[in-house]
Amino acid sequence: MLLETHVLQDTDPDLPALLADGFEVVGESWGAEFVIDGGAESTASLERLRGFVETARAAGLEIRELDARDAAAIESLDAESWVDVPTTPATVHVPVSALDVRDWATRGRRAFGALDGDRLVGLCVGAAGDNDFVVVAPDQRGRGIGGAVVAAWMLGAIEAGERSFSAGGALQNAxxxxxxxxxGFRVTERWLSLQRP
Ligand SMILES: CC(C)(COP(=O)(O)OP(=O)(O)OC[C@H]1O[C@@H](n2cnc3c(N)ncnc32)[C@H](O)[C@@H]1OP(=O)(O)O)[C@@H](O)C(=O)NCCC(=O)NCCS
Known part of the structure; x- marks a missing residue:
């Protein structure tokens, strides 16, 4: 059965009425932003982003923009990487097929990846400043790869003129x-997913 679901910010004036009506919070998620405004803080932020990429390269990984030729590798990394990831009705990950990937460029999506030899071990994808998702192979997590691919994607967008970034995820996904x-993102929003049992 499809449950009626509402996703709204914790500041939404409709929230008390929905709770009084029997809806329960079934998931919490966050929204975060990152803005480059040209000040001294921005210079430090850019340095930090470059540092993530350089550290990964120094560890022997190749960090580069991905394209349609990487579609099969992206599909298989995506397929092996989401089973243990906490989710909410607001943050569902739709599996990525090689066919989707071949369409990314026409939809303004750019992806940056980390390769260990021939193996794609992490990627970050988004359009303009909107982050879509980041994923690192389960056996490669906690080594700085996620930070490096996000930073590479952001630096690519900044070079193309982007100044403002947004990202979101499930609160449970520590x-x-x-x-x-x-x-360097700042969490600015808290979202609640509500369903009625
Ligand atoms: C989320 C994900 C992309 C992070 O990638 P990663 O390569 O493991 O992350 P990094 O090693 O770059 O770590 C970045 C920071 O997170 C911290 N971190 C890493 N693993 C952590 C953990 N298990 N718990 C808490 N913090 C953690 C690190 O300390 C690091 O901070 P630091 O630079 O200040 O030390 C990866 O875990 C993943 O693929 N998860 C499944 C998919 C997913 O959840 N994607 C995000 C939703 S779109």
Whole structure:
């Protein structure tokens, strides 16, 4: 049965009425932003982003923009990487097929990846400043790869003129939240997913 679901910010004036009406919070998620405004803080942020990429390269990984030729590798990394990831009705990950990837460029999506030899071990994808998702192979997490691919994607967008970034995720996904904060994002929004049992 499809449950009626509402996703709204914790500041939404409709929230008390929905709770009084029997809806329950079934998931919490966050929204975060990162803005380059040209000040001294921005210079430090850019340095930090470059540092993530350089550290990964110094560890022997190739960090580069991905394209349609990487579609099969992206599909298989995506397929092996989401089973243990906490989710909410607001943050569902739709599996990526090689066919989707071949369409990314026409939809303004750019992806940056980390390769260990021939193996794709992490990627970050988004359009303009909107982060779509980040994923690192389960056996490669906690080594700085997530931070490096997010930073590479952001630096690519900044070079193309982007100044403002947004990202979001499930509150329960501690790794994702820690990574996005480490890269320099500021959490600005809290979202609640509500369903009626
Ligand atoms: C979220 C994810 C992309 C992070 O990638 P990663 O390569 O493991 O992250 P990094 O090693 O770059 O870590 C970045 C920061 O997060 C912190 N971190 C890493 N693993 C953590 C964990 N298990 N718990 C808390 N913090 C963690 C690190 O300490 C690091 O901060 P630091 O630079 O200040 O030390 C990865 O865990 C993943 O693929 N998860 C499944 C998919 C997913 O959840 N994607 C995000 C939703 S779109």
């Amino acid at each position: 790794r994702s939240l820690a990574m996005i904060r480490a890269v």
